[in-house]
Amino acid sequence: MSSSREPQKQVDAVVIGAGFSGMYMLHRLREAGLSTRVYEAADGVGGVWYWNRYPGARCDSESVYYNYSFSEELFKEWEWSSRYPEQPEILRYLNYVADKFELRPDIQFNTRVSSAIYEEESNRWQIQTDTGESVSAKYFITGVGCISTANVPNIKGLDSFEGDWYHTGHWPHEKVDFTGKRVGVIGTGSSGIQSIPAIAKEAAHLTVFQRTPQYSVPARNHAYTQEFVDEVKENYSKIRRQMQESAAGLRFIHGERSVLEDTPEERRRVLQEGWDKGGWEILFAYNDLLMNEEANELVAEFIREKIRETVDDPETAEKLTPSSYYGTKRAIVDTEYFETYNRKNVRLVDVKEAPIQEITSKGIRTADDEYELDALVFATGFDGMTGSLFKIDIRGRDDVSLKGKWENGAKTKTYLGLTTAGFPNMFMLTGPESPSVLGNMPATIEQHVEWVTDCIEHLRENKVDVIEAEDRAEEDWSKHCKELADATLYTKTDSWYTGANISGKARGFPIYVGGYGPYRQICDEVTAKGYEGFSLK
Numbered sequence: 001m002s003s004s005r006e007p008q009k010q011v012d013a014v015v016i017g018a019g020f021s022g023m024y025m026l027h028r029l030r031e032a033g034l035s036t037r038v039y040e041a042a043d044g045v046g047g048v049w050y051w052n053r054y055p056g057a058r059c060d061s062e063s064v065y066y067n068y069s070f071s072e073e074l075f076k077e078w079e080w081s082s083r084y085p086e087q088p089e090i091l092r093y094l095n096y097v098a099d100k101f102e103l104r105p106d107i108q109f110n111t112r113v114s115s116a117i118y119e120e121e122s123n124r125w126q127i128q129t130d131t132g133e134s135v136s137a138k139y140f141i142t143g144v145g146c147i148s149t150a151n152v153p154n155i156k157g158l159d160s161f162e163g164d165w166y167h168t169g170h171w172p173h174e175k176v177d178f179t180g181k182r183v184g185v186i187g188t189g190s191s192g193i194q195s196i197p198a199i200a201k202e203a204a205h206l207t208v209f210q211r212t213p214q215y216s217v218p219a220r221n222h223a224y225t226q227e228f229v230d231e232v233k234e235n236y237s238k239i240r241r242q243m244q245e246s247a248a249g250l251r252f253i254h255g256e257r258s259v260l261e262d263t264p265e266e267r268r269r270v271l272q273e274g275w276d277k278g279g280w281e282i283l284f285a286y287n288d289l290l291m292n293e294e295a296n297e298l299v300a301e302f303i304r305e306k307i308r309e310t311v312d313d314p315e316t317a318e319k320l321t322p323s324s325y326y327g328t329k330r331a332i333v334d335t336e337y338f339e340t341y342n343r344k345n346v347r348l349v350d351v352k353e354a355p356i357q358e359i360t361s362k363g364i365r366t367a368d369d370e371y372e373l374d375a376l377v378f379a380t381g382f383d384g385m386t387g388s389l390f391k392i393d394i395r396g397r398d399d400v401s402l403k404g405k406w407e408n409g410a411k412t413k414t415y416l417g418l419t420t421a422g423f424p425n426m427f428m429l430t431g432p433e434s435p436s437v438l439g440n441m442p443a444t445i446e447q448h449v450e451w452v453t454d455c456i457e458h459l460r461e462n463k464v465d466v467i468e469a470e471d472r473a474e475e476d477w478s479k480h481c482k483e484l485a486d487a488t489l490y491t492k493t494d495s496w497y498t499g500a501n502i503s504g505k506a507r508g509f510p511i512y513v514g515g516y517g518p519y520r521q522i523c524d525e526v527t528a529k530g531y532e533g534f535s536l537k
């Protein structure tokens with residue numbers, strides 16, 4: 001093992017992560033002529049799609065848009081089977097991409113980056129891995145994902161549980177067989193709502209431990225027709241442009257009117273049409289759903305009625321009915337989620353009413369009952385936005401750590417969500433205060449990767465050694481992000497977006513809510529103005 005001052009390897013760029021972002025970053029940097037090393041903790045590519053193998057895992061953005069669009073050839077040769085394909089198909093796609101662009105030789109698997117430290121004298125990043133390697137790089141780029149650090153809540157007694165337990169975000173590679181078992185699922189976010197119907201079909205009995213009910217709308221997944229696939233492929237350029245200009249990096253355009261402008265009859269027609277089409281149609285049907293409480297309530301009530309209509313037992317239906325805003329947590333799309341509670345082998349336990357007190361050797365004890373379980377599934381989410389960045393000891397100028405600079409998860413300060421002052425030549429793909437998780441991730445990733453590549457090419461062509469966000473630009477950007485978020489209902493809801501799901505994490509909203517299309521424009525303007533807001537030396 002070498003010391004950080006005597007690196008064994010010298011490369012132009014180190015990238016962390018071989019998911020959607022790290023893979024494309026590698027491809028573009030290699031094309032630009034940079035020697036690049038990618039470090040990946042897993043033994044394969046795929047990022048979140050490598051780890052999230054739980055039953056029922058599938059994408060909630062439509063497959064023909066939830067993929068890379070940088071290569072027309074790739075876009076046209078890959079065939080998606082359905083509107084919302086399951087995780088194995090998405091992982092197959094990412095492996096196909098890795099092979100097609102011959103990415104694997106520059107990815108080091110089974111290797112976790114433990115620290116990345118900026119060295120002032122050499123103006124290089126010294127990177128250490130958990131395998132004892134040391135490498136020096138001019139550019140340090142994180143592609144660690146926004147929701148990749150699993151949150152297993154600290155519930156007393158987990159160690160004593162005699163059955164098997166799993167977290168949805170770290171699912172085993174081999175099939176987990178729940179046949180004949182009494183299974184408990186804690187959590188009813190996207191992961192819980194996808195896995196609960198699938199587990200219920202296999203297990204002898206399923207107990208769902210719900211703390212907060214969630215809105216969910218049918219996905220209405222279906223196989224694609226050849227006609228649709230042909231239409232999408234023929235219109236590749238147009239679709240790519242539409243996605244780039246849109247608010248979420250998808251083909252959805254927000255409705256032009258307020259929910260309040262429609263008569264009750266017209267509103268019901270619009271919402272019913274959205275419900276029948278499935279997916280995020282309702283979320284995009286109007287222009288003020290996420291801004292106006294009254295507008296939101298009208299739409300929320302429509303979904304509540306659907307829950308009551310779907311669930312046979314009125315008491316269970318009531319427990320499943322949210323009272324919060326719709327869409328301010330990640331809007332969920334499901335396949336027979338509420339219907340699952342009509343099965344005889346499924347029971348709902350409201351743990352807000354009777355909180356979980358401990359996990360025992362035999363199951364879960366709540367304030368008013370005990371539930372015997374053979375297996376337990378934590379669908380309890382992630383330490384979002386900053387969790388994976390903070391797992392790495394990242395230090396910039398004057399040995400200041402990223403974690404220290406941001407104090408805690410919600411006090412992030414970035415410029416454009418791509419860079420942060422005091423951390424020269426470091427870029428964060430889909431970092432905090434970028435549109436990232438509010439948009440279609442592959443689209444937002446492509447924009448970041450392309451911006452970073454253009455930036456590095458500019459630096460090399462102009463013999464600039466250091467790029468660094470200016471304090472003032474960072475202050476302004478963070479303030480702008482906060483003002484935009486505060487004008488919405490997002491910040492009035494407890495969620496992983498706000499950091500409320502992690503105990504001790506301060507509350508904030510480290511995501512740019514101004515829309516992906518407008519964000520692209522801002523980034524392009526910064527470039528056009530000679531990297532305005534950055535110091536270039």
Ligand code: N01
Pocket residue numbers: 058059060061147153154168186187188189190191192194209210211212330351356379380381382437496501
């Ligand atoms: O996590 P979540 P997730 N006791 O944080 C509950 C993406 N994703 O993995 O709401 C009891 O949303 C918690 O309860 P509460 C997507 O962006 C996408 O489901 O905090 N319950 C909540 O019900 C998504 O938003 C896809 O009161 C506890 C649940 O656990 C993000 O990942 C699929 C608890 C966590 O919900 C995260 O989704 C899957 C405790 N101590 C995920 N702690 C698709 O593309 C937490 N909970 C479709």
